[in-house]
Amino acid sequence: xxxxxxxxxxxxxxxxxxxxxxxVSGDEDNGGAPTSIRxxxxxxxxxxxxxxxxxxxxxxxxxKAKRRLRKNSSRDSGRGDSLSDNGDAVRGTSAxxxxxxxxxxxxxxxxxxxxxxxxxxxxxxxxxxxxxxxVYEPEEVDVKDPNYDEAQENCVYETVVPPLEERDxxxxxxxxxxxxxxxxxxxxVAELLGELNLGPMRSGVPTLAVSLALEAKASHRELTSxxxxxxxxxVLARSDVENAFDxxxxxxxxxxxxxxxAPQLVGQFIARAVKDQILSKSYIEGYKGRVDxxxxxxxxxxxxxxxxxxxxxxxxxxxxxxxxxxxxxxQLIKEMNLLLKEYILxxxxxxxxxxxxxxxxxxxxxxxVYEAIxxxxxxxxxxxxxxxxxxxxxxxxxxxxxxxxxxxxxxxxYMDIAEINIDVPRAYFIxxxxxxxxxxxxxxxxxxxxxxxxxxxxRFVSEGDGGxxxxxxx
Numbered sequence: 001x002x003x004x005x006x007x008x009x010x011x012x013x014x015x016x017x018x019x020x021x022x023x024v025s026g027d028e029d030n031g032g033a034p035t036s037i038r039x040x041x042x043x044x045x046x047x048x049x050x051x052x053x054x055x056x057x058x059x060x061x062x063x064k065a066k067r068r069l070r071k072n073s074s075r076d077s078g079r080g081d082s083l084s085d086n087g088d089a090v091r092g093t094s095a096x097x098x099x100x101x102x103x104x105x106x107x108x109x110x111x112x113x114x115x116x117x118x119x120x121x122x123x124x125x126x127x128x129x130x131x132x133x134x135v136y137e138p139e140e141v142d143v144k145d146p147n148y149d150e151a152q153e154n155c156v157y158e159t160v161v162p163p164l165e166e167r168d169x170x171x172x173x174x175x176x177x178x179x180x181x182x183x184x185x186x187x188x189v190a191e192l193l194g195e196l197n198l199g200p201m202r203s204g205v206p207t208l209a210v211s212l213a214l215e216a217k218a219s220h221r222e223l224t225s226x227x228x229x230x231x232x233x234x235v236l237a238r239s240d241v242e243n244a245f246d247x248x249x250x251x252x253x254x255x256x257x258x259x260x261x262a263p264q265l266v267g268q269f270i271a272r273a274v275k276d277q278i279l280s281k282s283y284i285e286g287y288k289g290r291v292d293x294x295x296x297x298x299x300x301x302x303x304x305x306x307x308x309x310x311x312x313x314x315x316x317x318x319x320x321x322x323x324x325x326x327x328x329x330x331q332l333i334k335e336m337n338l339l340l341k342e343y344i345l346x347x348x349x350x351x352x353x354x355x356x357x358x359x360x361x362x363x364x365x366x367x368x369v370y371e372a373i374x375x376x377x378x379x380x381x382x383x384x385x386x387x388x389x390x391x392x393x394x395x396x397x398x399x400x401x402x403x404x405x406x407x408x409x410x411x412x413x414y415m416d417i418a419e420i421n422i423d424v425p426r427a428y429f430i431x432x433x434x435x436x437x438x439x440x441x442x443x444x445x446x447x448x449x450x451x452x453x454x455x456x457x458x459r460f461v462s463e464g465d466g467g468x469x470x471x472x473x474x
Contacts, residue, residue: 163199170208172196177209177227181220186230193235202236206244207251210269214259219360221265222320225272232278241278245270249287252295263295267302268319274307275316332361336368340375344387349394356400365401369409376434377413377420377427385434393441407448410435414453421455428455 141153164172173193180189193205206228213224232241248255248266255262273279284304291297310316336359343352356368372388379385395401413420413431421427432454439449 161195161197163197164201166201169201169204173205173208174212177212180227181212181216181223184223186227189227190231190234193231198235203240203243203247205231205236206241207247210244210248210266211251211255213269214255214262214265217360218320218358221269225269225276225320228273229276229278232276238278238280241273242280242283245273245279245283249291249293249296249299252293252299256295263298264302267299268306270299270303271306271310271316272319274303275310327361329364332359332364333367333371335359336371339368340372340388343391344375344384347387349391352391353395353398353400356395362402362405365405366408366412369401369406370412373409373413373431373434374420377424377430385430385437389434389437389441389443392438392443396443406443410438410444410448411451414451417453428453 142148173196176189176192180186198205209224209227213221228236228241232238245266248269252262252266255266259265270279270284274281274283284300284307287296287300291300306316306319339352339355342355343349356365369392372392376385376388392401392406396403396406417427417431424430432452435444435449435452438444439446
C-alpha cells in the first residue's frame, strides 16, 4: 500500500500540492498549519502512510510554505511572515528596514516636531552664553550655597596697577613725550600717564619733558610749556612742578655740558610756568641768597627779568614763538625778508642757514628762493647778485633747500616776471643774466635754465633814420 501511495504522489504532483494548499489555508486563521500537516503526515484518503513517505511529504509542505512566505514579504514589506526554528510560517509585523547612514545624516526631529532648526534659537549648546544682545540680571548670592562666605558679600574688586619703578620710569615716559612732540595732543598724554601708577615719580615727568625740550627745537619747547600747564591738575600737583624745577636747577651743571644755553632756557621755562600759574610768584624769591651754583643763579635771574618785562607789555605766553607751519604765511614771508636783509649786511652764510632752519618750514623754502631772486631783480648793484648766488649755492650744497624747492622758486619767478617788470623795467635782462650764472654755479639744471622767459626785441624807427631799424635797442 505504501508503495502504491508513493507512486501515486509522484504521478500527480499538482494535485498533491493543491491538496496541501487546501489544508494549510483552511487552518491558517487558527494560528498556523501544524494540525493539518500532522493529519496529512499520518493519513491520505483514509490510508496510513509509512515514515519514509511522511518525510517526503513534510519536506514538500515546508518548501511550499517558504515560497508563500517570500511572496507575502515582497508584496507587503511592512507586514510579513517569519519562520520558526523548525521552518513553520509565523505571521507578524516587522519594521521597515533603515540604513544606519540615513540615521546619522537625518537632521529632522525624531518626535516629528520642528523644522530642523537649531535648539533654543541658537542660544543653547556647548560653550554658548545665550542669544546675542541678551542682558543678564545681576546674580543674587545664594545663602544656602555651601561655598557662601558672609565676609565676602560686600567686597569690591578693582584692578591694581603696581607703582612704576625708577629704573623703568625713563624708559616708559620718554616715548610718550617724544610722540607728543609729533602730534601735540595733551589729552592723549594725560590719558597715557593716568594709566600708569606714577606714585612718587610724578615730579619726574616735568623734569624729563624739559630735559628733552632743551635739546629740541623752539616749537617743541612751546609744546612742553603747554603740556606742563595742561597736566597740572589732572595728573600733576603744584608741589610736583616745584619739585621738578628744583631738580632741574640742581642738575644744571650736567645739562650745560650737552646744551650750553641751558640756564637761559630753564629760566624761560620758569617764567612761563609762573605766567601759566603752575608755579607760585614767590618761587623765585625763595631762592634769593641761597644759590651757590652760577648756572642756577643765571637761570633765576633770567626768569626774574622776563617777569619784570612782562609787566611792561612783553607776552610771555608767546615766549618760544609759534614754530613750523602753525605760523601765518605773511609772518613767514616777513621773517624771510628780514633774514635776507641781515645776510646782505653781514655776509654770514652759516648764520643765515641757522635762521632758516629755525623757521622749521622746509616745505615753504621755495618762498625763500623766490624772495631772494626778487631782491636781486630790485637791486641796483652787482654785490647783491653775487651774495644771493653764493647763498643759494651754499644752501643747495648743504641740502637745506632741496632740488624741488629750488625749482619751484625759480618757476614762480618765471610766472610773475611780467608783473615784476612793471616796477623793474630791466627785470627780464637781469633775470636772464642771473639764471645763466645760476646754471654755471650748479644751482639749477639746463632744463630749468631753458625755461627762463625772455622779452622779444622791440624795433624803433625814427623819421630821420630813413626807415632803418635800430638793432641794438630793446
